Amino acid sequence: MLVFIAIWQALAAYFASHTLPTPAIVATVFWQSCVTGELPFHLGATLLRLVVSFSIAMLLGCALGIVLGRNKRLDAFFDNWLVIFLNVPALVTIILCYVWFGLIESAAILAVVLNKLPNVIVTIREGTRALDQDLLEMAKCYNLSKHDTLVHVIWPQLHPFVMGATRSGLALIWKIILVVELLGRSNGMGYQLHLFFQLFDVASILAYTIAFVAVIQLIELMILKPLDKKALQWRR
Amino acid sequence: MLVFIAIWQALAAYFASHTLPTPAIVATVFWQSCVTGELPFHLGATLLRLVVSFSIAMLLGCALGIVLGRNKRLDAFFDNWLVIFLNVPALVTIILCYVWFGLIESAAILAVVLNKLPNVIVTIREGTRALDQDLLEMAKCYNLSKHDTLVHVIWPQLHPFVMGATRSGLALIWKIILVVELLGRSNGMGYQLHLFFQLFDVASILAYTIAFVAVIQLIELMILKPLDKKALQWRR
Amino acid sequence: AEEKTVIRVGVQAAGTLEWELTALQDDPAVKASDFQLKIEHLANAEAGKIALQSGAVDMIVSDWVWVSSLRADGADFTFYPYSNTSGALVVPENSTIHSIEDLKGKHLGIAGGELDKNWVLLQALVKKSNLNLDASVKKTFGAPPLINEQIKQNRVDAVLTYWHFAARLEAQGYRQIIDGKGILKGLGISENVPSIGYVFKQSWAENHKQAIKSFLAASKKAKNQLCVSDDAWQKIIPLTHVDDVPTQKILRQRYCEGGVEQWGDKEQQAAARIYEMLRSVSNKKLTGQSEHLQTGTFWAVK
Amino acid sequence: MATMSDIHINIASKFYPAIGRAGQHLAIADLTLTLKSNEFICLLGPSGCGKTTLLNIVAGLDNDYKGDIFAGQSHSLPKIGYIFQNPRLLPWRTVRENIDLVLGVQSSSAVVDGLLEVMQLTHFQHVYPERLSLGMSRRVAIIRAFAVDPDILLMDEPFVSLDAPTARQVRELLLALWNERPHNVLFVTHDLREAIALADRLIFLSAAPMSFISEIKVPIARAERHNESAIEAFRWQLLNDYPLIKTLL
Amino acid sequence: MATMSDIHINIASKFYPAIGRAGQHLAIADLTLTLKSNEFICLLGPSGCGKTTLLNIVAGLDNDYKGDIFAGQSHSLPKIGYIFQNPRLLPWRTVRENIDLVLGVQSSSAVVDGLLEVMQLTHFQHVYPERLSLGMSRRVAIIRAFAVDPDILLMDEPFVSLDAPTARQVRELLLALWNERPHNVLFVTHDLREAIALADRLIFLSAAPMSFISEIKVPIARAERHNESAIEAFRWQLLNDYPLIKTLL
Numbered sequence A, B: 001m002l003v004f005i006a007i008w009q010a011l012a013a014y015f016a017s018h019t020l021p022t023p024a025i026v027a028t029v030f031w032q033s034c035v036t037g038e039l040p041f042h043l044g045a046t047l048l049r050l051v052v053s054f055s056i057a058m059l060l061g062c063a064l065g066i067v068l069g070r071n072k073r074l075d076a077f078f079d080n081w082l083v084i085f086l087n088v089p090a091l092v093t094i095i096l097c098y099v100w101f102g103l104i105e106s107a108a109i110l111a112v113v114l115n116k117l118p119n120v121i122v123t124i125r126e127g128t129r130a131l132d133q134d135l136l137e138m139a140k141c142y143n144l145s146k147h148d149t150l151v152h153v154i155w156p157q158l159h160p161f162v163m164g165a166t167r168s169g170l171a172l173i174w175k176i177i178l179v180v181e182l183l184g185r186s187n188g189m190g191y192q193l194h195l196f197f198q199l200f201d202v203a204s205i206l207a208y209t210i211a212f213v214a215v216i217q218l219i220e221l222m223i224l225k226p227l228d229k230k231a232l233q234w235r236r
Numbered sequence C: 001a002e003e004k005t006v007i008r009v010g011v012q013a014a015g016t017l018e019w020e021l022t023a024l025q026d027d028p029a030v031k032a033s034d035f036q037l038k039i040e041h042l043a044n045a046e047a048g049k050i051a052l053q054s055g056a057v058d059m060i061v062s063d064w065v066w067v068s069s070l071r072a073d074g075a076d077f078t079f080y081p082y083s084n085t086s087g088a089l090v091v092p093e094n095s096t097i098h099s100i101e102d103l104k105g106k107h108l109g110i111a112g113g114e115l116d117k118n119w120v121l122l123q124a125l126v127k128k129s130n131l132n133l134d135a136s137v138k139k140t141f142g143a144p145p146l147i148n149e150q151i152k153q154n155r156v157d158a159v160l161t162y163w164h165f166a167a168r169l170e171a172q173g174y175r176q177i178i179d180g181k182g183i184l185k186g187l188g189i190s191e192n193v194p195s196i197g198y199v200f201k202q203s204w205a206e207n208h209k210q211a212i213k214s215f216l217a218a219s220k221k222a223k224n225q226l227c228v229s230d231d232a233w234q235k236i237i238p239l240t241h242v243d244d245v246p247t248q249k250i251l252r253q254r255y256c257e258g259g260v261e262q263w264g265d266k267e268q269q270a271a272a273r274i275y276e277m278l279r280s281v282s283n284k285k286l287t288g289q290s291e292h293l294q295t296g297t298f299w300a301v302k
Numbered sequence D, E: 001m002a003t004m005s006d007i008h009i010n011i012a013s014k015f016y017p018a019i020g021r022a023g024q025h026l027a028i029a030d031l032t033l034t035l036k037s038n039e040f041i042c043l044l045g046p047s048g049c050g051k052t053t054l055l056n057i058v059a060g061l062d063n064d065y066k067g068d069i070f071a072g073q074s075h076s077l078p079k080i081g082y083i084f085q086n087p088r089l090l091p092w093r094t095v096r097e098n099i100d101l102v103l104g105v106q107s108s109s110a111v112v113d114g115l116l117e118v119m120q121l122t123h124f125q126h127v128y129p130e131r132l133s134l135g136m137s138r139r140v141a142i143i144r145a146f147a148v149d150p151d152i153l154l155m156d157e158p159f160v161s162l163d164a165p166t167a168r169q170v171r172e173l174l175l176a177l178w179n180e181r182p183h184n185v186l187f188v189t190h191d192l193r194e195a196i197a198l199a200d201r202l203i204f205l206s207a208a209p210m211s212f213i214s215e216i217k218v219p220i221a222r223a224e225r226h227n228e229s230a231i232e233a234f235r236w237q238l239l240n241d242y243p244l245i246k247t248l249l
């Protein structure tokens, strides 16, 4: 961390350009926008959207991914759709959602979910295809309930895929949410970042970025790492 | 496919709005922009960037992912950096790349790679952590060369993760490349879509989208599916 | 008392409309009038277009070419002038470029894209001196803030950019070669044709004629106020997000120069001519298929 | 608890489909077997002949065969305990959790405690399978199958990797459980001594495609079975009477 | 080909670290063994005592122990062939490809062909491991270990899941290879008969923490080893002389 700041300071001092402000300036900006409550407000708005759309996308995505991974017929049918949805530009889904449903919060969330969902499905589907047949046979022959099979046999095997999807998913949603906010919300990080971009206020951009990264780091440390540790304690 | 077009036609007819043109209109626009060579030109430009940045990101990402997944010390050290890079907004990396390196092609490619790379690393790292220790021990005790171990023991186990990263990676790069082109390139799909967007020309937007999705479908059918099939023929 | 008409206006963050509406709401007379403003903040122009079309706002500021192409598609939006400030071609102070002919062989940064109106018109202008600008300069398109950075880092020789970005450069000593008005003049159009204006649904406007009239009048008054009263100007300075005085000054100057004094048949006919020029030079890309400016593009206030 | 009646196994053919350069494989051809109610049967046949394939079919894991299996008129589905050829424990659940999972609600911890005790795994009940030796994992798999109190018990070479005293103990446990509540047992082994010590009937199977060769009732009384020399004597007699067995088995 | 000298094994302690609710486990304590050059040694001990742990240490897979292993002054690293307790084949490589992989450049296809023939796997050489029976997979693992022509051969219960004739054949093959080019063999088994039939020396190991109990030279001449009754006689003698063995093994 300190290394990072040191390098940054050195670079900033060397270039002495307003396109790369020093850590001190960024820290000041950061502090000010915290005090005015601006940063917490916009960060909060974005985080709320992130949590809601992330939860929906992960839940739906895991469910669909497992179903498609286990059912060849359904998979063949939906595969094309998946590729289409996976590759429709974020911009297009966002615009269409807004135009059809209005500039409302749910349209924004829907747009994010539509962008993230196919990713989750694809990852979980690969994971489901790689499931250990031996263990599934065991579950079947011992008459485990659907629920038990899912929770105790399938889910732990999907864990690395779910973690992969979660980590890169948080990042992806965060990228998309910015565009969503840019195009149709009056608050949130995307709205603010665009404003700063117009004013070419790099210090503020960096301050906001740092705030966001810090939050994600917190999520990583408080939620993902412990989850990982718990789920993987059995590994030698 | 036909179902899709039928639904679309019905919806378009029902709304009769210029925000949702009928398939026929989109097809006409598509045909015209093909004839003028405009669409192939911009599609080509984007695809070139996609191929270059995708290759770089996948190669580097797999290498780093495997290294981090196998080396706990390095991983602990780079983990924070990874989370930072994973969550720096696309917009920020793109802007900074452009500002620092100018509005040039390599800055654009770099921006895309920087956005995609952490995703690949994270996915492959999860995969590497889940590697079968038994097989690695076998490789070690039979003195397999580093190369053989990587190619014949590790890589096949990473296959589902690599496929996941490839599929969602193509989609992600495509999303980012649009922003990259929008902000600082003079050709490519992103540039064009932005123009259409300024004019609110939904028909053209859809026509370009379809062209792109078709290309990705082709990649899927011609490259990914056969690869999948070849790699998984051993599964019962 | 009668219900006040609510007018929802989509306002671009840090844009001049925000200054104006803020000043307007400070005016005690507005409180008594028959409309009530509701301001929706939006990040950029595209967000405004989405908001208008999805019905989230009643009114945004945009350009008339777009309104015409919408009308050609059957939508019933209409336009009322707001300002005629326009972008400009700017070069570094010590640049060897002194006229548009000097651009030949130079590296030009263009904000927006190849369909930027000023870029299209500039090409038309240069064509008169038998020069194909499109072929004879090296172009870099990009977002306006990035384009500004490019010239500051000497990566391009000249930039054609939006007016407030040009103003910022000017405040730092950059030289303006020509602006949008100048280009039009060179093309033989001496009327002051507004570049941007309020865009709203015609049907909606017909239903709330009176309120809209008062709003438009109040908006004009507020603009005047900003230009004549330093007090009023001081109040909105934070909204410019600029903290050096020279830039503030030039922003105010350019903003006030953009006031629309005349708006009658003559100007509208000039607009129609500009339209046809844009259409032929941009190869219909900017305007769409429609041959002429759609009737009804400009709101006929009666 | 379903009272078992006879089980009729009638497999006309079981093919494994061709994949890649490997052709289609006929694993079982024309196999007819009747397992009498609560009978203890040992299946003996060369490695790769199709014994596991047969057990999978009986367990209902493989439906892709020609023929049918008919299990009398039991009303409820028979409960199956299957000791696979490899332990198939869930690596993310401890020994105890692995056993409890298949027991579901009917979990009776006293029974499990008893089984863990006999298998000398009491101290390892909270250990994850990756931390067990193979023999220990196998014992867990055995406990799991015993604990569900099955109507049909399928055992695919369950006692390999166990040392002799442990194997002897487990064999005794198996017989005790079977005496307490009789049920059908299908036991695969390559060890003729073990088969003689346990089975009512030995069934000899041919190399691929697997089919029935012959069956032999074990004439030794259950009470005599712990007598090693009695078993050895019968084994010699068998090998002399049926020279085929020596080459096949 | 490194000429082997004696191998001195001296393990003061081998701990497995504590994880979760499972405490630290002392697997081996004070174990000293000397394997004489080209000796064939059988390790016998109860399930879970630490035999696999020992083989892993000898194979160099586990360095986390106190003590050392000293293998004379051979200049090159000894080549190791390890038959693990489970087959550990790469499921994405056919039988043949699995074998060829460990052979690397020195691949001599005639030798592999011969081994496949003896193991009756010639027809299955292009089949993926998922499509083999467990016994067949084990045979592939055996071929793999034999094919590298090792200086030290580690075998962890290699012949379970093999039918008696096949096991006999593989045992003969093993001895033939060993006679042809002598090398150190460490052979883990629970089958005392098998141990007697193969080993120069039997080493009995205690339950956890594993340590040395006693060693017994097998006095039967190699030529006599195929005589079942000679082996059976020695086995009885052993069990009578050392009652401890009966309870431990």
Ligand SMILES: Nc1ncnc2c1ncn2[C@@H]1O[C@H](COP(=O)(O)OP(=O)(O)OP(=O)(O)O)[C@@H](O)[C@H]1O
Residues within 6 Å of the ligand: B236, D016, D017, D025, D027, D045, D046, D047, D048, D049, D050, D051, D052, D053, D054, D085, D208, E130, E131, E132, E133, E134, E135, E136, E161
């Ligand atoms: N999934 C499969 N696909 C194709 N062939 C298979 C498959 N499983 C087994 N076989 C083949 O079927 C035959 C019988 O296999 P099976 O596992 O039933 O043998 P087994 O009698 O249990 O042998 P072992 O004693 O070695 O365990 C073998 O030749 C094997 O190659």
Ligand SMILES: Nc1ncnc2c1ncn2[C@@H]1O[C@H](COP(=O)(O)OP(=O)(O)OP(=O)(O)O)[C@@H](O)[C@H]1O
Residues within 6 Å of the ligand: A236, D130, D131, D132, D133, D134, D135, D136, D161, E016, E017, E025, E027, E045, E046, E047, E048, E049, E050, E051, E052, E053, E054, E085, E208
């Ligand atoms: N990775 C591990 N972590 C912790 N404990 C382990 C690990 N591997 C083995 N053990 C413990 O070490 C002891 C010895 O295990 P090992 O696998 O060496 O036994 P073994 O003699 O090979 O037994 P078997 O005959 O059953 O294969 C066992 O009690 C086991 O629980």
Ligand SMILES: [Mg+2]
Residues within 6 Å of the ligand: D051, D052, D053, D085, D156, E133, E134, E135
């Ligand atoms: Mg089997």
Ligand SMILES: [Mg+2]
Residues within 6 Å of the ligand: D133, D134, D135, E051, E052, E053, E085, E156
């Ligand atoms: Mg072992």
